[in-house]
Each structure stands twice: as C-alpha cells, then as structure tokens.
Amino acid sequence: MRIVIAEDSALLRAGIERLLTDAGHDVVAGVPDATNLLRLVNDERPDLAIVDVRMPPTFTDEGIRAAALLRSQNPDSAVLVLSHYVEERYAAELIASDTRGFGYLLKDRVADVPAFLDAVQVVGNGGTVLDPEVVSQILVRSHRRSTLDALTPREHDVLQLMAEGRTNSAIAAALHISVGSAEKHIASIFTKLDLAQDESENRRVLAVLRFLES
Known part of the structure; x- marks a missing residue:
C-alpha cells in the first residue's frame, strides 16, 4: 500500500514510517504540516494518508480540517486520523459524510502495533476503524443535540x-x-x-x- 504521513513530530513520523515499512508498505513521503499534505496527496495519489489532528501553524485543528478537505477533493484516497484527543465536530462530520476508507484513532492505540497495522490495512482497503472513545464522545454529543431538539x-x-x-x-x-x-x-x-x-x-x-x- 502506498502511504503518506502528515505528523509534525519528526520522531513519531519516523516511528510510524518504520512500522509501516517493516510491514511491507511503501511510505511515499512524510510531511510536517497540512499544506504540504494536500499538495503531496494531489501529486502522489496515495492509497492512504495518515494525518495528525494538530499541526502547524496553530497546532489546533489544521490536520483534521485538511483531512476533511482531502476527503472531499480526493474521495478515493483513504484517511486515517491520529490524535491525542477527540475533535468531535470534524470527526462527526467526516463520519457522517462517508465512512468508507476512514479511520480515527487516538495516538495511544499506535503503541499496540498489531492493532495499528490492522487499522491501516482495514482503512486502506476501504473499511472503517473508529476508536471506541471517538464513538463514545460523538454519541454523547448527538444525545445532547437530540435533547435540545x-x-x-x-x-x-x-x-x-x-x-x-x-x-x-x-x-x-x-x-x-x-x-x-x-x-x-x-x-x-x-x-x-x-x-x-x-x-x-x-x-x-x-x-x-x-x-x-x-
């Protein structure tokens, strides 16, 4: 599988690349920011983009906003979002738009290497992988909305x-x-x-x- 990685931490980016390469995947490139990610995906047309939520310049939600834009511009490219926390609004929008070839994992899950590699394979093949905490928070948010409705x-x-x-x-x-x-x-x-x-x-x-x- 041809993969690109967008992660501002050079150490984590290199670690993920090593895991993927050892598993037989082709890591096309790794970039530290969302702007280069969009350019890279348009140029390389990878099978999967692994994207961190927080990236330069503000380290808030650049990554997940780029993931949403990437999904709309390149629907055939699968996206696996990694985050230290759940960004509820964008996660809910991404899931609601199309769950095919989409994953959202908390970074703690990367430590479970077999599970992480399984998630990469599932998402890259067009499936869906959602961290249990992501599902839980989105359901809570949905309940709050329905109550106010x-x-x-x-x-x-x-x-x-x-x-x-x-x-x-x-x-x-x-x-x-x-x-x-x-x-x-x-x-x-x-x-x-x-x-x-x-x-x-x-x-x-x-x-x-x-x-x-x-």
Whole structure:
C-alpha cells in the first residue's frame, strides 16, 4: 500500500514510517504540516494518508480540517486520523459524510502495533476503524443535540437568554411575555432536559451548560 504521513513530530513520523515499512508498505513521503499534505496527496495519489489532528501553524485543528478537505477533493484516497484527543465536530462530520476508507484513532492505540497495522490495512482497503472513545464522545454529543431538539423555538429563545445571564423578569421583557410565562417555559426546559429538582445542584446552570455544550 502506498502511504503518506502528515505528523509534525519528526520522531513519531519516523516511528510510524518504520512500522509501516517493516510491514511491507511503501511510505511515499512524510510531511510536517497540512499544506504540504494536500499538495503531496494531489501529486502522489496515495492509497492512504495518515494525518495528525494538530499541526502547524496553530497546532489546533489544521490536520483534521485538511483531512476533511482531502476527503472531499480526493474521495478515493483513504484517511486515517491520529490524535491525542477527540475533535468531535470534524470527526462527526467526516463520519457522517462517508465512512468508507476512514479511520480515527487516538495516538495511544499506535503503541499496540498489531492493532495499528490492522487499522491501516482495514482503512486502506476501504473499511472503517473508529476508536471506541471517538464513538463514545460523538454519541454523547448527538444525545445532547437530540435533547435540545425537543425544545420549542420559544424555549430555545428562553434558554439562550438564560445563557446570557438574564433574570426571569429580563427574559420576559426581552420576549414581550409575562414573568409567569417565562417561568413556565423555564420549567418546561428543565423537564425536557431531564433536570430533576435537586437542592444540591443549580438547574439553571446545568441547563445553560447543556446549551453551550451543544
């Protein structure tokens, strides 16, 4: 299998290349940033690109954004994303678009060499490999979204104003409704978000956290 590697750590890049070469794969090239990755894939048309999530210049999400662009521009090229953490939004979008020839593993899994090489083979052959932690976090995110989807448009407005720190009377004034109506909307939000009355927790804060997390 012809493979390219995009990983800013020269040591890790060399280690992965050695593992792949020893397993009989042809590592076409290794690059330290996302810009060179896209150029390399367009020039070499590899069977698989192994991409780190965090790369220069900001070391945030350049790698996974490049992976998403790579998938859209070169749908025949398989992509295996490696990361120290789960970048939920892009991972969910990549999985939702097309799972064929796609993998997302946490870097800890690379230490399990046989499992890592199996993942490379599966993804390179058009299959899908997802780290259990990736699946878990995306499912949690999906659940949060579906829970908020149960809110009415008016309840969404109320929750947004709650997130802005508005009091019940301020919410009522902003929406041109009575304070009693605002309180009813808030009670309905608590119910739909499954926030039971508990003196040890502030349901208002928890509701806002759900809103922000979504």
